[in-house]
Amino acid sequence: GQSLEQPSEVTAVEGAIVQINCTYQTSGFYGLSWYQQHDGGAPTFLSYNALDGLEETGRFSSFLSRSDSYGYLLLQELQMKDSASYFCAVPSLDSNYQLIWGAGTKLIIKP
Amino acid sequence: SQTIHQWPATLVQPVGSPLSLECTVEGTSNPNLYWYRQAAGRGLQLLFYSVGIGQISSEVPQNLSASRPQDRQFILSSKKLLLSDSGFYLCAWSEAQSGGIYEQYFGPGTRLTVT
Numbered sequence: 589g590q591s592l593e594q595p596s597e598v599t600a601v602e603g604a605i606v607q608i609n610c611t612y613q614t615s616g617f618y619g620l621s622w623y624q625q626h627d628g629g630a631p632t633f634l635s636y637n638a639l640d641g642l643e644e645t646g647r648f649s650s651f652l653s654r655s656d657s658y659g660y661l662l663l664q665e666l667q668m669k670d671s672a673s674y675f676c677a678v679p680s681l682d683s684n685y686q687l688i689w690g691a692g693t694k695l696i697i698k699p
Numbered sequence: 700s701q702t703i704h705q706w707p708a709t710l711v712q713p714v715g716s717p718l719s720l721e722c723t724v725e726g727t728s729n730p731n732l733y734w735y736r737q738a739a740g741r742g743l744q745l746l747f748y749s750v751g752i753g754q755i756s757s758e759v760p761q762n763l764s765a766s767r768p769q770d771r772q773f774i775l776s777s778k779k780l781l782l783s784d785s786g787f788y789l790c791a792w793s794e795a796q797s798g799g800i801y802e803q804y805f806g807p808g809t810r811l812t813v814t
Contacts, residue, residue, distance in 0.1 A: 621801045630789055630805035631743070638801075675742060679800055685731055685750055686758070687800060691742040 592676055592690035599696045600666055608661045608693045610676035620652050620659040621687065623675045631675060634661070663695075671697045701726035705790045705806030712813055718763075718777040720809050722790030725771065730792040732773040733803065734765055737787040749773060750795065785813045 593611045600606040610620065619638040623631040637643055637652035637659060649662040663670055673694045677687040702725045712718060724730055734746040745758045747765035755765050762781060766774045773790055790806040793799045 619801055623803075630808050631803075633802045633804065636801040677801075683756070685748050685756070685800055686733075686745055687803065689743045689745075694740075 590678065590681060590688045592678065592688060594674075594676060594690040594693045596691070597694045597696065599698065600663075602666055602668060602697055602699050604666050605662065605664045606666060606695065608663075608674050608695065610659045610661075610690055612657050612659075612676075612678055618679045620650070621677045622650050622661045623677065624672050625675065625692070626672045634674075666697050668697055668699070671695060701792075701804065703790065703792055703804055703806040705809060707809055708807060709810045710812070712780050712811065714782055714813055715779045718775070718780055718784070718811070720775040720788055720790075720811075722773040722775075722806055723771055724773075724792045727771070727792070727794070729770060729795050731795055731799065732767060733791040733793075734773065734775050735789040735791065737789060739787075743789070747775070780813045782813050785811055787811075 591613050598606055598608055619636055621636045622634040624634050625631040634648060635643055635645055635650040637650050640652055640654055642649055642651045647664045652659040661674055673692040675692045676690045680686045680688050705722045732749045735743045736746055737743050746763060748756050749767045752767055752770055763777050788809045788811055791803040793803045
């Protein structure tokens with residue numbers, strides 16, 4: 589089976605750096621995606637890691653270590669608008685057409 | 700550019716009433732289409748997905764059904780709503796080519812309350 593674990597909540601200060609972790613238990617692996625969802629809104633795609641290492645996109649970076657079954661999303665220079673829930677997701681091993689989603693991490697940013 | 704429309708934005712329905720939610724995508728052809736449900740403060744539960752017209756795969760046994768009458772139209776239906784059907788319903792699309800599922804694009808969602 590496949591499952592993803594994320595912390596339910598993370599708190600950080602405006603202007604700081606925060607890391608949101610995602611660990612997965614699966615017998616195979618094809619890559620890790622990250623999505624952002626503001627309260628009341630729809631998820632939006634942030635990044636995808638197919639290979640090990642760090643992928644940077646502006647203030648957001650995503651890291652993957654397939655040997656450790658671990659990834660994280662790194663947010664730098666935090667802004668109040670980054671307050672949201674963040675979900676990691678991996679492709680299902682049982683289907684070519686669906687993602688398996690983590691339960692999400694609520695990021696709370698304090699001024 | 701691609702756009703995904705979903706309506707209505709909010710809906711309050713009594714138990715036992717029917718449901719029809721519609722989703723359309725513009726600016727792409729033969730997309731993969733998805734219906735998700737999200738309970739408050741929870742993750743995404745995949746309900747249905749479709750890789751082509753008339754092709755529907757169901758992930759969760761329930762009183763809901765889906766149809767794809769046109770390439771870029773996806774409909775979620777129920778004949779009789781249950782209280783447990785309340786939630787935030789999200790339609791999404793992804794490119795059909797290999798690797799496309801990693802990037803899914805979501806509609807604005809429908810917040811359904813069954814009373």
